[in-house]
Amino acid sequence: MRIGELARRTDTAPRLLRYYETQGLILPVREANGYRDYDERLVDRVLQIRGLLDAGLPTRIIKQILPCLDAPRTIHFTDATPEMLETLETETERMTRRIQCLTRNRDAIREYLDVVKALA
Amino acid sequence: MRIGELARRTDTAPRLLRYYETQGLILPVREANGYRDYDERLVDRVLQIRGLLDAGLPTRIIKQILPCLDAPRTIHFTDATPEMLETLETETERMTRRIQCLTRNRDAIREYLDVVKALA
């Protein structure tokens, strides 16, 4: 599909799809006329990227995370350098902390809202 | 305590503590000489702020979240306008989505790492 369709389906500005490409997050193939041609599976990938960006991860990290996601069974050993694995370990820990922080605060807000509602 | 100590204890640059203040996230009192004087409880608050920032929330939202956190029982009705409650509802939903996204991806990375380790 072309960039416009992907943009609609992922609710993401074409500008950003091109940006993600420069950051090495997605790599569309080109049509004969130079237009980008996106694989169907990139829809999910883009949504994943957006989710991670929204959760506070920088593209630099997302780029390292993605390869080990689209490989459910097909592990890419190519990139599995020790430093890389180290980075992933560190990153999962950060993500766990983020999850805890978000959960704690969300629950507190929920409780607050429930109390306020109960008094309404 | 003064800004330096708080900075050390929260691992946060003094510059940022002043920035958070301009954003209305913390409100230290002043000593006679103009130095900021931070309450002990601000240590936790700053850590909370940092966690939320790291999780992708903007200071604008954090500012609205904080009041209903330090009020376990003491609900602040002052700010509890309908729009405000609406914002909080929306925000908890976003946080839930963020949590799901982070959890899903973290688990996928974990699985990947486990497989790689098992083959090592």
Add this chain to the structure above:
DNA sequence: TCTATCGTTGACATCCATGTCAAGGTCCAG
């Protein structure tokens, strides 16, 4: 008292994700 350390404000710079716009090429419907 001198000096090092810490505090203050304010300005300017930087990084990153994003918006916007210009100048031009492609493609299709009328």
Add this chain to the structure above:
DNA sequence: CTGGACCTTGACATGGATGTCAACGATAGA
């Protein structure tokens, strides 16, 4: 073949969190 919708690249702008620096005042220890 023309007009409009879509694509290309590239440049420039913006907003938010953060770094850095300058000029100055406060504090405390030798």
